[in-house]
Amino acid sequence: MLILQRRKGESIQIGNDITITVTELGADRVRLAIDAPRKTVIKRTELLEAVRMNREAATGAPAGVLQTLLKYPKE
């Protein structure tokens, strides 16, 4: 994995047509500006995980497991 150090206002280029610029630095977050062709799909990585979890949840609950769930503590 390539690790680079960048300051505010500096950028990196990926391939010929994607440029990522650091526009803001905070204590625990950075703001990035991404210049890429319109067809490039850009997503926050955690969103992919969220989609994966929802897709898996939507495949359905095994009947036996659903019965067990119904016996979980009820307050």
Place this chain on the structure above:
Amino acid sequence: MMKIQTKYCGEITYESDQLLHFPEGLFGFEEEHTFLLLRLEDDEASPFCLQSTQTPELAFIVLDPFQLVPDYAPELSDADCARLGDPTGEHIALYAICVLREPMNESTVNLRCPIAMHMETQIAFQVMLTGDSGYTFRHRLSDLATAKGDTSC
């Protein structure tokens, strides 16, 4: 009154004022805008089924996260509060989506992406908490709760 075949609760009828509105759908299901929140059992503590009214075969098992983690304290971003219509705390309801697997102790609940609903407008969004919230996409249900055994259903 409308009728729908549900994934977990058979055929049911509902009124349009029971619909929950998801302007942005759910993650990965952005086109699904209306759901019903149905209790799986006639019991106040029963898990829910979040049933799409657009797609009968689409439903999620959702839980009240506070039953699993009594001190669950997700911090919604300002942007999330704004799109929910800036509800006061008591008007926000939260639900967590489960992934149920065989065996049961492989089952998980997503506390990182709860569904936040404004109870008065019934407008809801699935929100993404920050990575430092301490909540993850897959908390094992068996780590959060212990089966009671022979609870009568």
